[in-house]
Amino acid sequence: MNKKIINVAIIGITGYGGLELLRLLYNHPAVHVVSIHNTSDHAEEISTTYPHLKSMYNLTPIPADPLHIMQSADVVFFSTSSGISKDMAQPFIEANFLVIDLSGDFRLNASEYATWYKKTPAPQHLLDQAKYSLADFYQNDSHYIANPGCYATATLLALAPLAQQGLLDEENIIIDAKSGMSGAGKSLTTSSHFINVNENFTMYKANHHQHIPEITQQLKQWQPNINHIQFTTSLLPINRGIFVSAYVKLHSELSADSLQKIYEDTYQNKPFIRVMTQDQLPNIKQVIGTNFADIGLTYNPDTKYLTIISVIDNMVKGAAGQAIQNMNHLFDLDETTGLELIAQYA
Amino acid sequence: MNKKIINVAIIGITGYGGLELLRLLYNHPAVHVVSIHNTSDHAEEISTTYPHLKSMYNLTPIPADPLHIMQSADVVFFSTSSGISKDMAQPFIEANFLVIDLSGDFRLNASEYATWYKKTPAPQHLLDQAKYSLADFYQNDSHYIANPGCYATATLLALAPLAQQGLLDEENIIIDAKSGMSGAGKSLTTSSHFINVNENFTMYKANHHQHIPEITQQLKQWQPNINHIQFTTSLLPINRGIFVSAYVKLHSELSADSLQKIYEDTYQNKPFIRVMTQDQLPNIKQVIGTNFADIGLTYNPDTKYLTIISVIDNMVKGAAGQAIQNMNHLFDLDETTGLELIAQYA
């Protein structure tokens, strides 16, 4: 392992993503967090706002001055809401400074971004510099990493082995995705009030979630005839975790054993993807707090539908953990560095 | 309303279904519960075992003697595990005594029952006397009501308007169903331990749930070319409620407005089915504690998939409430009698 310390700056520290970066980076052996930055004026010592950080971090958010960040840090994480990094990224991109962006601003082409986020996209010459990077299929060729969204990560990992071999029936890809509350962030809305979430289950943004174009864009790279997916998202009354149920048909009939083997082969050297034994399906709890994506398959010979279950922790594999995995790649560290975590069982 | 009092006996009082019957029947203006019966030897006063019944019921379970029940009651509810009523029902059936059976024993034909329940079915001449009765589509022609299962109820109500008109693409009916814990009953298993349910989400019995043949059997009556459905069931970390997400294609393309109208027309005179405004989807909380099934639709013109959401309280509409609705039919009462309940919002 490269023993040099990586100096890290984080922009957008008050959301769940930023806090999760702080939690995970604390135990990363090669990282030092040099500065944290708010996009608002709020400037209280971080452990005053968040008592769980008391005695662990003595940092106070400061304004995000790109020049200062580039002088003191080796890499900057954007853990901001959509619409922020597209306006702030320019000096970093022009200086070829390493950026890992957890927001959606650089994941889509300009037209898709405008359609799905209903905001003006980043200028094209900046978008051209960014690379969408599903960390488990990482190919290093950019200074600007667009870190995938949580639903997109779980869905793409569920479908990758089949799409990469062009096996999916492109008209019948049905994704029923569910997420815990943290995926929706800290904003105070009726839909995040405890009473409306607890003992409830709600579908939201059916066919309208902004991760849809992100998924189809990547699937298309693997299997070009895929133009759309049937994709719905629902809110689970839990804090963390994504459970993706994918129901797919294949162009040619394959045995359950063959399908299982395709998944095992695709993921055999990927330390964060654990393929379950055939017909065994993973549950959310087994990955919470970790960077694992656990995947299970079961085939129905009557309906010809294959059910693929993919579970991740939306805050780790779906955000901060994958971002650190991408950082490890950028710095030629073992990709598991700082991310060897076991779920709390009880 | 017929002012005669209906004397009710309940067999199988220690499970959730029996307790829910007691809860609902307490406020039924035409019912008196004359006796409760255990299938085990346990014979403690019911409010000692269940303090929530204190001061409301002074009943002690007694052995289920058919002759005695037929002398003292007008109708008997079986709220027993599968495998009980098939052996106990004979004297009631032969006497043409009214029975409402909440268990699965008389829902399927003999061969399907043997396959899915892995038990010896009831004799054919008894099965012939029973009638599967989805209460909202009730047709009175039997003394023995096989009350539908919870998942089956939610799924059939979601699909009925399309199936009844033969509109479903029979090869692409995908049901992703989720239920709260009470659906699985009181037995103490690893999968019902709090730690394994709370903050978790688990798929179980994928393609193997015993409600599958019950659903296809009824769908087939409406649309004969339906032979199978893609059906999975998952456990939500909540006490009550079923949320069915159905993804279906249609044989001919219909506008979203036409689809909405088909549902509104089918359910316009059915007091317990509430069709939501187009593109508005119901959540579980709005039906908990009630006999409502709330249904919402949203159509995706890109994928040609219609998403149908159906929510019920598995203990009420999915069990005891529907059983009482069926009882109301048998006694020519208004079907809403005793069932006009509003969900607790908070």
Added chain:
Amino acid sequence: MNKKIINVAIIGITGYGGLELLRLLYNHPAVHVVSIHNTSDHAEEISTTYPHLKSMYNLTPIPADPLHIMQSADVVFFSTSSGISKDMAQPFIEANFLVIDLSGDFRLNASEYATWYKKTPAPQHLLDQAKYSLADFYQNDSHYIANPGCYATATLLALAPLAQQGLLDEENIIIDAKSGMSGAGKSLTTSSHFINVNENFTMYKANHHQHIPEITQQLKQWQPNINHIQFTTSLLPINRGIFVSAYVKLHSELSADSLQKIYEDTYQNKPFIRVMTQDQLPNIKQVIGTNFADIGLTYNPDTKYLTIISVIDNMVKGAAGQAIQNMNHLFDLDETTGLELIAQYA
């Protein structure tokens, strides 16, 4: 039972209390809800805002015009935040019109109100017309009922049998009270965000809860030497329910049996108070959705502390249910009318 229909108006319909009144009054055999009133301008049909009311209520909130209300209704419920009824109640009080006020505005004397609610109290001549009425100890002598607070109800019912006999050691009355989220209302705050409540437990307003003076004021009427109580409140990660743990010493030592008998005697003719068997303690679930207060005792001969557990549903016994019980008294109905409810066990 008096068969005359009571026409009810409700002011403050958008909070949990108002919705719970609607839920309970729907099945009250002697009540018709004639109008609902908002204190804001919002005027959408109520079942549009709250889909769980669809097909049950066709009401749209209108401005609260006292003259109009007094012409069309027999009684008005205030289910408003603190600070509203003190300003709106005057015309009702001056007309001797029946008011049941679920808010805190008329529970305290002017000086205590100013101190604990940090608001200008109602004028003294109006306060003089109001009567604080713990429904289970109701004495009819006012047109204006100040309905007790939820914590106050649970605590007073726990202590009443001892205080009424002057038995409490007034320096060692320790109340550790816990409530589900609905007690805090619908406002969107960091502390009501799902993530901050779920899998958490938080003490708030320690020694500062506004129900403290309400409790001591009533205790003092029973046992005049009581001047203060040690009282803390915590938030349980559940929707409903209050669990009061009271730890008290007595002036003279009494046997556990004698203590049990004092409670059984005090509550023997009170249909909503269920005293558990000695050393058996109630849990929250057994009263949810009902107007019961369940009370259990256990005495520790080593420490000389008696533990008293009192559980209620904060929305029913602690708000809307008790208000209806008070209404039943005002109209000389059996106090259980419309309130004979059994908790959902599962």
Added chain:
Amino acid sequence: MNKKIINVAIIGITGYGGLELLRLLYNHPAVHVVSIHNTSDHAEEISTTYPHLKSMYNLTPIPADPLHIMQSADVVFFSTSSGISKDMAQPFIEANFLVIDLSGDFRLNASEYATWYKKTPAPQHLLDQAKYSLADFYQNDSHYIANPGCYATATLLALAPLAQQGLLDEENIIIDAKSGMSGAGKSLTTSSHFINVNENFTMYKANHHQHIPEITQQLKQWQPNINHIQFTTSLLPINRGIFVSAYVKLHSELSADSLQKIYEDTYQNKPFIRVMTQDQLPNIKQVIGTNFADIGLTYNPDTKYLTIISVIDNMVKGAAGQAIQNMNHLFDLDETTGLELIAQYA
């Protein structure tokens, strides 16, 4: 830090405590887990039984042979139910082999153990070799560490600063303690069924919890006139966490500031104890997954009661984490080694 690797054996691997040891020891830089041992015959590869351990541990439980363990390991953890280690510990004790016992078998003297655990205690000469060790007040003088219980840890840390100075009014020490479900272990009982825990709150073992004598025994060492405490335990509907509310009076009146200072002084060099700012109270969430005990104080000048809140993760600080802290002491490691963990905020 001593770079020698500590070889660890764990007896009792199927309970939550053993699994938590595996989780935490995985990232302990000086530990290698050499063997795990069941007390039953079950011998499946651990990650088959517990999929969350897949790819992290390749261990299969083997019978616990003391000689073999002493040859291959440097220390053994007992993470067994009560009644096991008292029978199995003898060869380890007689060989002066290092043992850290998470069970209750060696925490009490023989007579107290017999009374509270209703089992035959370990022989006196073995009990004499064991040392009850609250890790934050560790004094190394034994090979056999009796690791404190979860409730005892939270309570003792709440009271230590006052007891150590003899300040507590010994007749009015009231502890209202609450715990998440994992504290009760994996056994399948009615009280661990999801339906009975979720949306509920239950007091259990009031005045009878086996941690009571453990607490009084330690308090007595600090303040000899303490003979009893008023102590109740309740079950929170969450997975993890203990929240202790202690209500105490003092012999002499001290200002709130002085009390705060006593706590800050006592804990100023103890890295795992975080004293909150005066009148700020910790919540459970801020310590989950960590070895911290967070403590907050608020004084009521009217009642003269001081409220002390102490929160811990029952599985970490209350079990496996404290055991590792004790192990770090035994091996002269920094006590925080492997335990520098930050709670998941969301």
